[in-house]
Amino acid sequence: MEIREDMKILLMGNPNVGKSVVFNRLTGARVVTANYAGTTVEYTKGTMFYAGNHLEIIDVPGTYSLEPTCKAEEVAVEMLSSGDLIINVADATNLERNLHFTMELMRQGKPMILVLNLWDEARHKGIHIDVAALEKLLQIPVITTVAVTAEGIKELISRLPEAVVPSPPNGQVNGDLWREVGKIIKQIQRITHRHHTWLERLEDISIKPRSGLPLAAVVIFLTFAVIRFVGENLINYVFNPFFENLYRPFIYHTVSYAFPSGVIHDLLLGTTPDFIESLGLLTTGIYVPIAMVLPYIFSFYLVLGFVEDFGYLPRFAILMDTFMHKLGLHGFAIMPMILGLGCNVPGAMATRILESRREKFIAGTLMAIAVPCMAQTAMIIGLVGPYGLVYVAMIYGNLAVVAIVIGSIMNALIPGYSPELFLEIPSYHLPHFGTLMKKLWMRIRGFLAEAIPLVLIGVLLVNILFLSGIIDLFSNFSAPVIVKIMGLPKEAVSSLIIGFLRKDVAVGMLEPLNMTIKQLIIACTVLSIYFPCIATFAVLIKELGVKAMLKASLIMVGTAIAVGGLLNLLLPNFS
Amino acid sequence: MTLTELESGKQARVIAFNGGPNMIKRLENLGLLRGKTIKKVSNNPFKGPVVVKIDQIELAIGHRMASRITVEPI
Ligand SMILES: Nc1nc2c(ncn2[C@@H]2O[C@H](COP(=O)(O)OP(=O)(O)OP(=O)(O)O)[C@@H](O)[C@H]2O)c(=O)[nH]1
Numbered sequence: 001m002e003i004r005e006d007m008k009i010l011l012m013g014n015p016n017v018g019k020s021v022v023f024n025r026l027t028g029a030r031v032v033t034a035n036y037a038g039t040t041v042e043y044t045k046g047t048m049f050y051a052g053n054h055l056e057i058i059d060v061p062g063t064y065s066l067e068p069t070c071k072a073e074e075v076a077v078e079m080l081s082s083g084d085l086i087i088n089v090a091d092a093t094n095l096e097r098n099l100h101f102t103m104e105l106m107r108q109g110k111p112m113i114l115v116l117n118l119w120d121e122a123r124h125k126g127i128h129i130d131v132a133a134l135e136k137l138l139q140i141p142v143i144t145t146v147a148v149t150a151e152g153i154k155e156l157i158s159r160l161p162e163a164v165v166p167s168p169p170n171g172q173v174n175g176d177l178w179r180e181v182g183k184i185i186k187q188i189q190r191i192t193h194r195h196h197t198w199l200e201r202l203e204d205i206s207i208k209p210r211s212g213l214p215l216a217a218v219v220i221f222l223t224f225a226v227i228r229f230v231g232e233n234l235i236n237y238v239f240n241p242f243f244e245n246l247y248r249p250f251i252y253h254t255v256s257y258a259f260p261s262g263v264i265h266d267l268l269l270g271t272t273p274d275f276i277e278s279l280g281l282l283t284t285g286i287y288v289p290i291a292m293v294l295p296y297i298f299s300f301y302l303v304l305g306f307v308e309d310f311g312y313l314p315r316f317a318i319l320m321d322t323f324m325h326k327l328g329l330h331g332f333a334i335m336p337m338i339l340g341l342g343c344n345v346p347g348a349m350a351t352r353i354l355e356s357r358r359e360k361f362i363a364g365t366l367m368a369i370a371v372p373c374m375a376q377t378a379m380i381i382g383l384v385g386p387y388g389l390v391y392v393a394m395i396y397g398n399l400a401v402v403a404i405v406i407g408s409i410m411n412a413l414i415p416g417y418s419p420e421l422f423l424e425i426p427s428y429h430l431p432h433f434g435t436l437m438k439k440l441w442m443r444i445r446g447f448l449a450e451a452i453p454l455v456l457i458g459v460l461l462v463n464i465l466f467l468s469g470i471i472d473l474f475s476n477f478s479a480p481v482i483v484k485i486m487g488l489p490k491e492a493v494s495s496l497i498i499g500f501l502r503k504d505v506a507v508g509m510l511e512p513l514n515m516t517i518k519q520l521i522i523a524c525t526v527l528s529i530y531f532p533c534i535a536t537f538a539v540l541i542k543e544l545g546v547k548a549m550l551k552a553s554l555i556m557v558g559t560a561i562a563v564g565g566l567l568n569l570l571l572p573n574f575s
Numbered sequence: 576m577t578l579t580e581l582e583s584g585k586q587a588r589v590i591a592f593n594g595g596p597n598m599i600k601r602l603e604n605l606g607l608l609r610g611k612t613i614k615k616v617s618n619n620p621f622k623g624p625v626v627v628k629i630d631q632i633e634l635a636i637g638h639r640m641a642s643r644i645t646v647e648p649i
Pocket residue numbers: 014015016017018019020021022032033034035036037038039040041060061062063117118119120121145146147148149308309310429432435
């Protein structure tokens with residue numbers, strides 16, 4: 001077919017076949033890729049230049065069939081009608097199942113190209129596919145690629161004009177299609193026997209509960225140890241020295257030169273020399289996101305990226321299935337929680353991989369309540385850590401207990417039942433270094449672009465609230481709850497207000513209040529539970545609907561007050 | 576016997592799905608078809624999911640769903 005300006009090209013195929021990596025290659029854009037089904041839950045558009053034309057490339061969520069079974073798949077099927085050309089990406093190591101979807105697509109009357117990706121993996125696994133024969137049988141171009149190294153991508157681009165509308169395969173019912181696929185596979189695929197690799201042995205070890213559960217404990221311990229080690233050392237040896245020795249003298253000189261004193265001086269530098277306490281735009285507003293949070297964002301996404309691409313997460317989800325059922329969820333619902341540990345926004349998006357509304361509601365609410373994002377965690381480690389890591393652990397222990405209790409209550413009270421876990425377990429891959437680094441950079445850039453403006457707005461807002469005296473109004477109004485029930489100083493309310501914008505700034509604002517360690521623990525726990533930040537809130541409204549989100553908000557606020565009160569009653573004074 | 580009863584490490588042929596069209600559709604979409612030979616990889620205790628291998632793929636199937644799949648050991 002002729003390639004025209006503004007043509008819409010859809011990348012479609014089964015989950016986890018590398019569509020997003022192909023998309024990144026074609027467009028130079030960056031979307032998240034990972035080794036499990038359901039990484040992409042919303043379509044992404046990008047542009048590719050082809051012989052002087054702008055082509056619109058769309059990365060569609062993976063789907064096993066054109067009859068969707070969850071929201072992410074619905075998105076995929078809705079996209080279909082708008083496309084002018086379909087690049088069907090398939091997993092060469094699992095051709096039979098992938099070809100079934102190809103056949104379904106072939107009935108849609110759209111020009112198509114078939115891409116057999118993961119060609120390197122197929123080679124390793126001793127899978128031989130006769131590409132020329134497959135091309136003849138399907139009568140559409142078939143191209144083999146290794147998307148992570150860009151092998152075959154040039155050929156894919158140059159053969160775009162060869163895309164043709166295939167003649168629809170025989171058979172109307174599903175069973176017929178499978179039979180057709182079976183026939184084709186017999187003619188074109190040959191599998192040679194070979195020995196198990198160590199990765200395959202590791203796959204077995206991690207999936208069998210007897211060895212998998214201890215291994216999971218080791219993996220969790222190691223991930224946290226590495227995250228903390230990298231984060232802590234970056235702060236101590238890179239970021240803090242830079243901020244204290246270079247940044248501080250620089251901004252103090254510059255600002256004091258331009259504005260020796262007055263409102264603007266105070267707004268920019270704050271009124272105390274402490275970077276966290278001062279609440280100046282250039283001190284707190286820059287120091288908190290860059291020197292305190294960024295190192296942990298870096299170390300978290302470094303480790304997460306590796307674990308994601310290795311393919312460990314779905315196996316962990318399976319081991320967690322029995323436990324998650326107690327909370328009204330199935331094992332795969334651990335995915336939004338894990339992503340939420342980085343940032344609640346992608347966590348909330350990931351609830352789309354869940355099948356039922358009930359499950360999405362429970363998962364979204366639990367994540368908002370009990371999963372503090374890395375920005376908040378970094379600040380908690382920075383603030384509470386010096387008193388002893390055991391107190392940090394206590395905050396997370398509180399949140400874990402809250403998650404279990406609230407989850408069990410929701411499971412008991414909300415009508416319906418939890419759907420069953422049913423998922424494909426990807427094989428382990430050794431992550432591709434370049435792909436890992438690109439993903440890490442993309443996430444860091446996302447953090448910088450979204451966090452810094454909000455942090456600055458937050459700091460500005462605090463200044464306005466204090467200067468105008470509005471904060472006193474709030475403090476007095478909320479004193480009964482904050483002071484009487486939770487035992488916190490009434491000034492803590494300012495932190496709760498800013499927590500709507502950014503949790504990291506909110507935790508930082510606890511520092512000058514001179515609280516006891518008990519109060520710090522309560523405040524940090526409550527700060528996580530009472531409400532998600534505004535960005536997460538917006539996504540949750542979109543995913544759950546306004547009414548459900550209203551209910552979820554009531555649960556959050558109710559839980560926060562109850563937990564704050566209980567901790568105040570039960571925790572000793574630790575002195 | 577059902578898939579949950581099959582011993583880990585054993586091979587079996589899929590005989591029937593005792594569920595509605597939705598369940599059957601979901602199973603078939605991922606490549607679990609009647610007549611296929613599968614190998615049970617593991618069984619999680621306390622009604623946890625069952626893991627099976629079909630051709631090149633591994634699938635995890637929730638306990639309730641697995642108990643509705645009839646297989647014949649070979
Ligand atoms: N070895 C190898 N790995 C690949 C190749 N293409 C993709 N991957 C890896 O396979 C995993 C899945 O890639 P994605 O691009 O996230 O897959 P997707 O099709 O977008 O998946 P969904 O968004 O879940 O539908 C990632 O870990 C990639 O790094 C390839 O050609 N060879």
